[in-house]
Amino acid sequence: MGSVSVLKLFELVLFILSLLCTCCLGQFIPIDNYLIDCGSSSNNSVGNLVFVSDNSVSRLLSTPQNIIANTTPNSISSPSGSRIYLTARIFNGVSVYTFPIRSPGRHWIRLHFLPFVFQSYNMSNAKFSVSTQQFGLLNNFQPSNGSMVKEFSVNITANELVLTFTPSDNSFAFLNALEVVSVPDALITDDAQTINPMGNYQGLRRQALETIHRVNMGGPVISPSNDTLGRSWETDQGFLRNRNLAKSISNIGAVNYRPGWATSEIAPSAVYGTAAGMNTAEVSNSNFNVTWEFDVHPDFEYLIRFHFCDIVSVSLNQLYFNVYLDSRLVSQDFDLSDLTNALATPVYRDYIVKVSDMRKLIVSIGPSSNVNDAQPNAILNGLEVMKMNNSDGSLDTGLFVPRSSSQKSKTKTAIIAGGAAGAFVLVAVAIVMFMMCKRRRLRTQPSKTWVPFMMNGGNTQSTGSKFSHATIGTTASNFGYRIPFAALQDATNNFNESWVIGVGGFGKVYRGVLKDGTKIAAKRGNPQSQQGLAEFLTEIDMLSQFRHRHLVSLIGYCDERNEMILIYEYMENGTLKSHLYGSEFPCLDWKQRLDICIGSARGLHYLHTGSTKAVIHRDVKSANILLDENLMAKVADFGLSKTGPDIDQTHVSTAVKGSFGYLDPEYFRRQQLTEKSDVYSFGVVLFEVLCARPVIDPSLPREMVNLGEWAMKYQRTGKLEQIIDPNLVGKVRPDSLRKFGETAEKCLADYGVDRPSMADVLWNLEYALQLQEATNQSDPYENSTNQIGDISPLVSNAAFVETSMTAEQFSAIEDLSGTSMSRVFSQLVKAEGR
Numbered sequence: 103m104g105s106v107s108v109l110k111l112f113e114l115v116l117f118i119l120s121l122l123c124t125c126c127l128g129q130f131i132p133i134d135n136y137l138i139d140c141g142s143s144s145n146n147s148v149g150n151l152v153f154v155s156d157n158s159v160s161r162l163l164s165t166p167q168n169i170i171a172n173t174t175p176n177s178i179s180s181p182s183g184s185r186i187y188l189t190a191r192i193f194n195g196v197s198v199y200t201f202p203i204r205s206p207g208r209h210w211i212r213l214h215f216l217p218f219v220f221q222s223y224n225m226s227n228a229k230f231s232v233s234t235q236q237f238g239l240l241n242n243f244q245p246s247n248g249s250m251v252k253e254f255s256v257n258i259t260a261n262e263l264v265l266t267f268t269p270s271d272n273s274f275a276f277l278n279a280l281e282v283v284s285v286p287d288a289l290i291t292d293d294a295q296t297i298n299p300m301g302n303y304q305g306l307r308r309q310a311l312e313t314i315h316r317v318n319m320g321g322p323v324i325s326p327s328n329d330t331l332g333r334s335w336e337t338d339q340g341f342l343r344n345r346n347l348a349k350s351i352s353n354i355g356a357v358n359y360r361p362g363w364a365t366s367e368i369a370p371s372a373v374y375g376t377a378a379g380m381n382t383a384e385v386s387n388s389n390f391n392v393t394w395e396f397d398v399h400p401d402f403e404y405l406i407r408f409h410f411c412d413i414v415s416v417s418l419n420q421l422y423f424n425v426y427l428d429s430r431l432v433s434q435d436f437d438l439s440d441l442t443n444a445l446a447t448p449v450y451r452d453y454i455v456k457v458s459d460m461r462k463l464i465v466s467i468g469p470s471s472n473v474n475d476a477q478p479n480a481i482l483n484g485l486e487v488m489k490m491n492n493s494d495g496s497l498d499t500g501l502f503v504p505r506s507s508s509q510k511s512k513t514k515t516a517i518i519a520g521g522a523a524g525a526f527v528l529v530a531v532a533i534v535m536f537m538m539c540k541r542r543r544l545r546t547q548p549s550k551t552w553v554p555f556m557m558n559g560g561n562t563q564s565t566g567s568k569f570s571h572a573t574i575g576t577t578a579s580n581f582g583y584r585i586p587f588a589a590l591q592d593a594t595n596n597f598n599e600s601w602v603i604g605v606g607g608f609g610k611v612y613r614g615v616l617k618d619g620t621k622i623a624a625k626r627g628n629p630q631s632q633q634g635l636a637e638f639l640t641e642i643d644m645l646s647q648f649r650h651r652h653l654v655s656l657i658g659y660c661d662e663r664n665e666m667i668l669i670y671e672y673m674e675n676g677t678l679k680s681h682l683y684g685s686e687f688p689c690l691d692w693k694q695r696l697d698i699c700i701g702s703a704r705g706l707h708y709l710h711t712g713s714t715k716a717v718i719h720r721d722v723k724s725a726n727i728l729l730d731e732n733l734m735a736k737v738a739d740f741g742l743s744k745t746g747p748d749i750d751q752t753h754v755s756t757a758v759k760g761s762f763g764y765l766d767p768e769y770f771r772r773q774q775l776t777e778k779s780d781v782y783s784f785g786v787v788l789f790e791v792l793c794a795r796p797v798i799d800p801s802l803p804r805e806m807v808n809l810g811e812w813a814m815k816y817q818r819t820g821k822l823e824q825i826i827d828p829n830l831v832g833k834v835r836p837d838s839l840r841k842f843g844e845t846a847e848k849c850l851a852d853y854g855v856d857r858p859s860m861a862d863v864l865w866n867l868e869y870a871l872q873l874q875e876a877t878n879q880s881d882p883y884e885n886s887t888n889q890i891g892d893i894s895p896l897v898s899n900a901a902f903v904e905t906s907m908t909a910e911q912f913s914a915i916e917d918l919s920g921t922s923m924s925r926v927f928s929q930l931v932k933a934e935g936r
C-alpha cells in the first residue's frame with residue numbers, strides 16, 4: 103500500500119517534470135513513453151532508446167498463458183544487431199495490453215516483429231489481428247520474412263489504450279517489441295487538401311493512420327535515434343521509376359527552421375537538408391519528370407505529406423516546378439521562396455488521395471511548363487504515405503470489430519496537470535485516499551462461512567487415499583505422491599507425440615496408462631518458464647486439498663530431472679467446449695447439457711466454499727470443464743487459482759489473468775478478485791452451452807462477436823430462444839429455457855454484488871432441469887408441488903414463488919441463501935432422487 107502511493111507520487115513528479123521540460127526547453131518529451139522488449143528479462147537499447155524488460159511492466163498485459171520465446175543472435179538476422187528481436191511473447195489466445203494514458207491525444211503505436219522458431223511455434227506461421235478500443239490495426243496479419251515494424255498513430259481520447267491481440271483460427275500471435283509513445287499535437291493537424299475533387303478535408307484529428315512509407319528523398323536512411331520523434335526514414339532509391347533521372351542533393355547546414363513553417367518535429371534537418379532533384383546534367387532533354395511509385399491498397403484513402411525545402415537556390419525566385427500526385431497536378435509553378443519569402447525554409451503539404459490506378463500511388467515532380475527557365479529543376483525532400491482508417495474504423499481489409507463496450511474503463515482519479523504545488527498536494531492526497539477506500543471496500547466484503555453441502559457423494563474419495571490431505575499453504579515439496587519419471591515414460595510410450603491430447607501454454611498433455619491400468623493424462627510443463635513453475639505448484643497445492651467428484655483429480659506429479667509433470671485422471675470425453683462446437687462429437691441434448699452445467703457448478707461451489715478460505719478458480723471456461731466416460735463434468739486447470747479474497751489486499755494490482763470473453767469486467771476494471779468473477783465466467787459458459795458457439799468469434803458481425811453481450815441483448819428483450827443452438831430448437835421446454843436464461847443473466851450482472859453465489863446458480867439450474875423433465879405434466883406452474891415431491895412446505899412454497907418470478911419475490915428467495923438454503927436444496931435434491 104505504502105509503496106503503491108509512493109510510486110504514484112513518483113510518477114506524478116515525473117509527469118510534472120516532463121511537462122516543465124516540454125514548456126521550457128522546446129524539445130518534445132513524450133509524456134506517455136512505453137518501450138517494451140517483449141519476453142526479455144533485461145533492458146535493451148536501440149540507439150538511445152531503451153526498451154525495458156517486460157517483467158517490469160507485466161501488469162499491463164493480460165494473456166491466457168505466459169509464453170516467452172527466445173532465440174540466439176546467430177539464428178536470426180536482427181537489424182543492426184539489435185537485441186530486442188531475440189525474444190518475443192507468444193499469445194495463444196486473445197491477449198490484451200492496457201496502457202494508462204496520461205496525456206490524451208495522438209500516440210504512436212509501433213509493433214516490432216521478427217519471426218523465428220521457438221519450440222513448437224514457428225512464428226512465420228503466426229496469423230492474428232491487432233486492434234485498439236476504437237480501431238482495427240491489423241487483420242489476419244502474417245508477418246513476413248525478416249524484421250518489420252508496423253507503425254500506427256492514433257488519437258487516444260480515453261485514459262487508457264487497450265491493445266488487443268487476437269490469434270486467427272488455430273493460430274497464434276507474437277510480438278518482439280512494442281512502443282506506445284506520445285506524439286506532439288501539432289504533428290497532424292485537422293485539415294488537408296483533397297485532390298479528387300480539389301477541396302478541403304477536415305477531420306484528420308479523428309483518423310487513425312498507418313505509416314506505409316516515410317522516405318528521405320535523395321538522402322540516407324535515418325534511424326529512430328537520429329530523428330526528433332524516434333521515426334525511421336527510408337531512402338527513395340527503391341521507389342524511383344527511373345533512377346537515372348534523379349539526382350541527390352545535400353545541404354543540411356542550410357536548413358533554416360522558421361516560425362510559422364515546418365518545425366524540426368515535422369521532420370529533422372537530415373530530411374529537409376537532402377533532396378532528390380532532376381538529373382539535368384545526365385539527360386540531354388530537360389523536359390522530364392522524376393517519378394516515384396508506391397504500392398497502396400485501392401480500398402483506402404491515404405494522407406500524403408510532401409516535405410520541401412529549397413536548399414538548391416542561391417537567390418529568391420529561382421526555382422519553379424510542378425508537383426503531381428496520382429498523375430494530377432497539385433502544385434503548378436511552385437515557388438518555395440515566394441511562399442516563405444526566404445530560402446531553405448522547411449515546408450510541408452498534406453494531401454488526401456484515393457488512388458485511381460489499381461494499386462500504385464504515383465508521385466512526380468517536373469519542370470514548370472510556363473516559365474522559360476534556363477536551368478529547369480524540381481525538388482522533393484521527403485514524403486510520407488499514411489493510410490487512413492476506413493469507415494469501419496479499420497486500417498486493414500476485412501471486418502474489424504471494436505472491442506466490447508463493457509470493457510470501457512471508468513474514469514480514474516484524474517491527474518490534473520496543474521504543476522502548482524497546491525494542486526500537486528491535493529492530487530497526492532486524493533490518490534492516497536482512493537487507495538485507502540479501495541482497501542477498505544475489499545476488507546468489508548462479506549465472507550462466506552457457511553457449510554458446504556455435499557450431496558450424493560459430494561466429497562468422494564476415489565483415489566484420495568493416496569494423498570496426504572494438505573492444508574492451505576502447502577507446496578509441492580510436502581505433498582505426498584511422486585511418480586517416477588521412468589514410470590511416466592513407460593505410461594506415455596516415451597512421451598510419444600501421437601499420444602498428445604492437448605497443447606497449452608504450460609506444455610503438452612499426453613494420454614497414458616500406468617502399470618496398474620489407470621488411465622492418465624500427463625501434463626508436461628516447459629521447465630524454462632518461471633510462470634509455469636508457479637502454476638505447477640499452485641495446481642498441486644489446490645488439487646491436493648480439494649477432492650470432489652466434480653473436480654478433476656490429481657493422481658500425482660513428477661519433478662525429477664527438472665521436469666514439471668502433473669498426472670490427472672484421464673477424462674474420456676475431453677472438454678465441454680469440444681462437445682459444443684468445432685468437433686465431431688455427437689450433439690448433446692438439453693438434459694445432458696443441464697447435467698453438465700450442474701456438475702460443474704457443484705465443482706465450483708465446492709471450490710468457493712469447501713475450505714475455510716474460498717478458492718477462486720480464475721479461469722472458468724468450457725475448455726476447462728472436462729467430461730468423463732459418462733459425460734460427468736469435472737472442473738480442471740487450477741494453475742491460476744487463488745485463495746481469496748484476502749490475497750488481493752496484498753496484491754492490489756495483481757495482473758488480470760483469465761481467458762478473454764469470460765473475463766469479469768469488474769475484475770478487469772478494479773483488479774479485485776472475488777468468487778463472483780468465477781460466477782461471471784460461469785454465466786458466459788451457460789450461454790455458450792445454450793448457443794453452442796465460441797465466446798469470441800471475430801468472424802461474425804460486430805454485435806455478435808462477444809457471446810456474453812450478444813446473448814444478454816436477447817435475454818433482456820425476452821428473445822433468447824431466437825439464438826439457441828439449432829440442434830436444441832423445439833427440444834427445450836420454454837420454462838426451462840426461461841429459468842436457464844435468467845440464471846445466466848444474473849451471473850453476468852455488471853457488479854459482483856448483484857451476481858448470485860454458485861449455490862444459487864446451482865439451485866436455479868437444478869430447477870431448470872426439473873422444469874425440463876416435467877414433460878408429461880400439464881402445467882409445471884400449477885403442479886410445482888407434485889413435481890418436487892414430498893418435502894417441507896417452505897420449499898414447495900419457495901419453488902412456487904420462483905415460477906411466477908417478480909423481482910421482489912426473487913430477492914425474497916435470495917434472502918434464504920446461506921445454510922438454510924443449502925439444506926433446503928439438498929433435501930429437494932434427495933426428494934428428486936438425484
Ligand SMILES: *[C@@H]1O[C@H](CO)[C@@H](O)[C@H](O)[C@H]1NC(C)=O
Nearest residue numbers: 143144145152153154155158
Ligand atoms: C529496466 O529499466 C526500468 C526502468 O528504467 C527499471 O525500473 C528496471 O529495473 C530495469 N530492469 C533491468 C533488468 O535492468
Ligand SMILES: *[C@@H]1O[C@H](CO)[C@@H](O)[C@H](O)[C@H]1NC(C)=O
Nearest residue numbers: 218219223224225226227228
Ligand atoms: C517455418 O515456416 C516457414 C513458412 O511456412 C517455413 O518456410 C519454414 O521452413 C518453417 N521453419 C521451420 C523450422 O519449420
Ligand SMILES: *[C@@H]1O[C@H](CO)[C@@H](O)[C@H](O)[C@H]1NC(C)=O
Nearest residue numbers: 178179226245246247248249
Ligand atoms: C526469407 O528470407 C531469406 C533470406 O532473407 C530468403 O532466402 C528466403 O527466400 C525468404 N523466404 C520467404 C518465404 O520469403
Ligand SMILES: *[C@@H]1O[C@H](CO)[C@@H](O)[C@H](O)[C@H]1NC(C)=O
Nearest residue numbers: 207208257258259287307308
Ligand atoms: C483528438 O481527438 C479529440 C476529439 O476528437 C480532439 O479534441 C483533439 O484535438 C484530438 N487531438 C489531436 C492531437 O488530434
Ligand SMILES: *[C@@H]1O[C@H](CO)[C@@H](O)[C@H](O)[C@H]1NC(C)=O
Nearest residue numbers: 322323324325327328329372
Ligand atoms: C546519426 O547519429 C549518429 C550519432 O548520434 C551520427 O554519427 C550520424 O551521422 C547520424 N546520422 C544522420 C543521418 O544524421
Ligand SMILES: *[C@@H]1O[C@H](CO)[C@@H](O)[C@H](O)[C@H]1NC(C)=O
Nearest residue numbers: 389390391426429430466468
Ligand atoms: C509529368 O507527369 C504528369 C502526370 O503524369 C504528366 O501530365 C506530364 O506530362 C509529365 N511531364 C513530362 C514533362 O513528362
Ligand SMILES: *[C@@H]1O[C@H](CO)[C@@H](O)[C@H](O)[C@H]1NC(C)=O
Nearest residue numbers: 308309310491492493494495
Ligand atoms: C475513421 O474513423 C473515425 C473514427 O471512428 C471516423 O470518424 C472516420 O470517419 C473514419 N474515416 C473514414 C475515412 O471513414
